[in-house]
Amino acid sequence: MSLLDFSSDVFLAAFFLYCFAFLFYMIAIAGKQWSNRDPQKHEKKWGKIAFIVSSLGLTAHLTFFFTRWIGGGQIPTSNMYEFMTFLGMAIMIAYTIVYLIYRKPLLGMFALPLTVIIIGYASVFPQEVQPLIPALDSIWLKVHVTTAALGEAFFAVGFAAGLMYLLRVTDYNDKSKQARRAQFWVEFTLYSITVIVGFIIVVFAFRAVGYEADFTREKAVVDAKGVVQTTVEEEHYTLPPIVKPYNSEVVAMQPFLGMEKPLFQAPDWMNGVSAGRKLNTVIWSIIAGTILYGLLRLAFRRRLGAVIHPVMDGIDPDDLDEISYRAIAIGFPIFTLGALIFAMIWAEIAWGRFWGWDPKEVWALITWLFYSAYLHFRLSRGWQGRPSAWLAVIGFVIVLFTLIGVNLIIAGLHSYAGV
Structure with a gap:
């Protein structure tokens, strides 16, 4: 067995370990409502098991990363498959750090599915090791891409905690106009996630039958x-x-x-x-995501937010608000280094200019400005709770567009990442 084959095997192992960890987090949080034992002991026990399994998954993921690096002869972050798998690994690193600070198993119930979705999305792309183009053959590839992705990973954890906050504080029994508006946008966020899952499902389904x-x-x-x-x-x-x-x-x-x-x-x-x-892929993603969302609504006979909301009972929303803010506060300086400072240095070396209004550069700047505004409003204007949570959610949507939309839709110097 070659090193690259071994790398693929441990990556598959990491994927399944993440899935099992998510199930254990579900048992820890949702299962405590039906446990005959002390709910706190139940959550602590299964939360510990889930964290151990997720840590094993991260260990396997790190093994995949370094064995692919050695076997392929280059850092595995040069195309969409490699970068998205690295982002998934970075999210798990960020989650592990935040978990060790706050010890909240509930966060794993949202961070793990996000990692699984990103890994599943990565697997849609060609998995062969592709030779580096000259512009990528630089030490700055390592420092720019890895630090930018790690910063985005902390933004992802902030997004997960922010979405949890919104699910916790949204009152699904309130029929007022303001409450219905809040319910709609939370549900739309969950629907958007099902569209991404639908994209992954439909791609693998037609790939399995060999459609061309x-x-x-x-x-x-x-x-x-x-x-x-x-x-x-x-x-x-x-x-x-x-x-x-x-x-x-x-x-x-x-x-x-x-x-x-x-x-x-x-x-x-x-x-x-x-x-x-x-455009054809977008249409199929919306069709598949809508069908999936409809089946879930049919199965639960309620909106998905109303299904998840009871799981949040007993969780202090202030803790979720604090976790979201701290994750973004940690990620912001890392993202600043990777996506702006190191990127400009690399751009000067590769293309002879620090800034060129390339679409990826513009959207990286937009992302940085958005999170700068988030921190400003949080610290100077006292924006906490619901406004802060929505900014965390919207910010990560901008991150995803910067990573996916720019690479795959808008032509530019960074379009090689979508090949």
Whole structure:
């Protein structure tokens, strides 16, 4: 067995250990309501077991990271698969640190699913070790990417605690207009999470059955001399094409539920790299996430927030508010170093300028400014509780767009990360 094969095996082990740890956290928190023993002893016992299992998962994850580094000959953070797996590992490191400070097992019930979702999302991308392009072949790749991801990991823990706070304080028995608005936005946040899970499920489902569809499209390109040349591009789908690329022809397509051709084509203004395929993926994610959300609503016969809310009984919301703030306060200086200072140094070395208004640079700055505002409002204006929690949730949405949306949707110098 090669070192890379061993690395893949321990990564799979880490994934299952995280899943088991989540189940044990569920038993620790939700199970104490039905325990015949002292609820506090029940939570402490199962919380300890869950933390041990999650720590074993983190150990396996660290083993994956270093064995892939040694086997591949380069730090495994150079493409979307490697970076997202590293982010999942960083979230577990951040969670472990915060857990050791506050000793709150409830946090694991939300941090572990977030890690599992990110790892599942990472597994959608090609897993082969890809050679570094020249701009990435630098020591600054290690310090920039790892510190930026670690800062984002603490933001993720802050997001988890902030969402828990909102679920704790939202009154699902209140029928006032303000209460219904709060219930709607909490539920929309949970629905958005199910859409991401739906994306992962639908990709793996169609990958398992080997679905494929291929298209070709002509594209006019003006060369340096002003001569218009026509090139033919190929586009490969692994999901049934509800949307085909603009001005394209079907080369091969497997029928799906009687659909033998795409329902419509992407609009002409959507002409970026693989724009049609990406729009098709978004549509499938929304369909799958909506179906999943509908099935959960049908099973529980209540909104998901109303299902989770009783689990929070007995939890001090001030503790959740404090955990969210502390996690973000720890992550902010780390993110500042990695995403701004080290990134600018690397940009000067790689491209000869500190700043170039590349989309990834712009969104990293937006993220930094948002969390700067969060800390300002928290410390200077006394924004605590619900406003602070919503800022923690919105901030991590911006982080996800910076990581995913910019890499996969907006073309720029950082687009290599989506290959």
